[in-house]
Amino acid sequence: MKSAPIHFGYIAPILDQYLKENSFSSILFLVDENTHVHCLPILLADLDNLTTYEILEIDAGEENKTIETVNNLWLSLAELGADRNTLVINVGGGVLTDMGGFMASTFKRGIKFINIPTTLLSQVDASVGGKNGIDLEGMKNMVGTFTQPEMVLIDPKFLKTLEQRQIKSGLAEMLKHGLIQDRDHWDNLVQLLAHNAEDLAPFIMDSIEIKKQVVETDPLEKGLRKILNFGHTIGHAIESESLETEFPLLHGEAIVIGMIIEAFLAEQKGILSTEDREEICDGFASLYALSTIDLNLFPQLLTWMKHDKKNEKNAINFSLVNKIGACSYNVVCNEDEIKTAFISFNHWIG
Template identity: 80%
Template sequence: MKSAPIHFGSIAYILDDYLEKNTFSSIFFLVDENTHVHCLPILLADLDNISAYEILEIDSGEDNKNIDTVNNLWLALSELGADRHSLVINVGGGVLTDMGGFMASTFKRGIKFINIPTTLLSQVDASAGGKNGIDLEGMKNMVGTFTQPEMVLVDPKFLLTLEQRQVKSGLAEMLKHGLIKNRDHWDNLVQLPSHNAETLAPFIMDSIHIKENVVNNDPYEKGERKILNFGHTIGHAIESESLETDFPLLHGEAIVIGMIIETFLSYDQELISKIDLEEVCESFSSMYALNTIDMKIFPNLMEWMKHDKKNQNNSINFSLINKIGHCRYDVVCTEEEIRQAFEKYNKWIA
């Protein structure tokens, strides 16, 4: 399963050409309340070969990435007469493209869809790979499909609509790509004098290509693709737990903490040097405001980790770096080793 074509830059003419060459019984744009206002009008203004379409709007946020939302979307598609010759165009961040892809890939056993990621996180992470899915009772991406969109259209001008916090959330995944696969990419990002939509735009395709190459080598996550989960075993647990609070973390914010703690695990497993450990920790602390983890919630975090999709035989499997730019997968760590890594993180932050 090769990754879908990814186009970067001015995307309207590519979508126009596709719509001119293909006939669909109906076209649906899936948006949230933010992309409906800030992104869809920009896109529609540049399109010539579309006249009739329907707009489906969902509420933004990870807490809406569930079967209830998808069920409402399936019902809406049915009521609006969608059939197997319809097209869905997902315009939004990673939550929306994940869920929109799942909706389309399961409706009437699958209809065609196009992803237009509008956040930095979705452009560098959700754009490649063909993963679609929803959360199950707070457990991240537990239900889903491997289905490729027709294409992915990445336009950096959508980043200008984002708050800086959202940009920094996407930066986390870009930094991860450097840590697991490409030292030069990591160096380029950490050496930037500032991190915003304008300074990061030139490096978006580098991140996409890193992920795309990994995915193409292992489309169904049987081996190497697991390295993309670096920082996510712990990060997803922290993210899921935070969704239960009044101040939920963004995905990238949780993943940064996960990457630092898993870097401590890498060091404790004697996979990286102290120099690499310090470089990773100091680089993240210079870019992000970090807080300690209340160890009272550690049992809850362990429960979230035990539900991670990568686990086998009741063991918690990690992908850990063995130097900056390289990563191993299927590294089993005990609960005590994980606890010690959390405590070392807290001590370092304090």
């Protein structure tokens, strides 16, 4: 499965030319309440070859990444008379592009779609790989497809619409790319004096290329692609649990905690040196406010981990860095090892 073309920079002329060269029976934009106001008008203002279109709006947030939301979207597509020659253009963050891709790839057994990721997280992570899906009762990305969009259009100017917290959430995935595959990328990001949209923009394509190379080697996640899940076995559990609270964590915030705890886990198992583990911890500590994990939550967090997609034969599988810039996958860890890593994390936080 070849990766979709990815265009970076001023994207309107590319989309405009595509619409000119292709005849669709209808065009639908999928947005949330934020991108409807802050991003879609910017895009539409520069499209000369778009005359008729419909807009579907969903509520933003991971808690809305459900079959109920997608079912309502399918019904809307049917009511609007969408057919197999309809084009869907997803304009939003990773939750929206994941859901929009799933909606399109399943409606009438598949209609074409384009992704326009508007958050840093979605630009460096959800933009590459053809994964589409929804959560199932809080379990992350349990239902979905591998379907490539027609293209991915990335315009860094959309990052100017984001709060700093969203920028830092996306930065987490960029740092992960460095940890699993490219030492220089990690060093460059950690050493930046500022971590805002302008300073990070030059490194976006570096992150995209790292992920793209991994995905093209293993498009269906049978082997190497699993390294992209570093930090996600524990991070997804923390994220899922936090969605039940008044102040849920953003995806990247949970993944940072997951990467640190999994670095302790790798050190325990003799995979990662103490020196590299300390550097990883210090790097994240310089960028993120961190707090201890309530160990009373560990049984529930463990339950979330047991639902992770990487697991096989009732064993919890991890992807763990073995040095900064390299990662192993299919590393089985038992409950005692995982809990010890949580305790080490709390002790390190102090």
